[in-house]
Amino acid sequence: MEYYLDSVSRAICALSAMTVLGQHNRQIRRRIECALKVGVTPRQILEVFVNLILYGGYINSRTSMPVARSVFTDQSLTV
Template sequence: MSDTAATREERFASGMAVLDAMHDASGHGVIESLADIAPELGHQIVAWGYGDILSRPGLDPQQRELVTLGLLTAMGGAEAQLEVHIAASLNVGLTPEQIIEVFLQSSVYCGFPRALNAVGAARRVFAEHGLLPLPEA
């Protein structure tokens, strides 16, 4: 390791600062839920995912969340993670209408079932945040 390489603890602290800035309790709950079974996975999500990747300067937090929403929608089967990132998207300043627009565009590339599942996840998060019903476009 070079003199400029961050320590394991520094990478985790850096990642936790990014996680704190983006997520509410749901994002932190994911890490906490791993403490008794896969603490190293939780550490890597914070240190590598947030500390090394999401902290990079190439995209702002809103752009990163737009990408994440599209990818999780395309993957399918990741609705729990999608809910966490829908909440994070709201936290970094995306509007509910922008989030729904991601799912509308996703329907063209990954199909209506995955877009519908994503909208269902959004419905749950928006309801928790008191954002329903959305105004008509």
């Protein structure tokens, strides 16, 4: 199969979908870790959540932000 989206774009799409669907923190955490591995920056991850406030609801986006901060802290990343 030929892919037309790069790894970063696919990771952002997956993280967006899981956030909007209100997935458990464990699953969001795993998506964030995978996104970081393929080159999504911490700032881009937080921006995804900010943009999803309008589309996926405040609660789902707001719930994901502390999970992201925890991953960043665990990996010694700064935003």
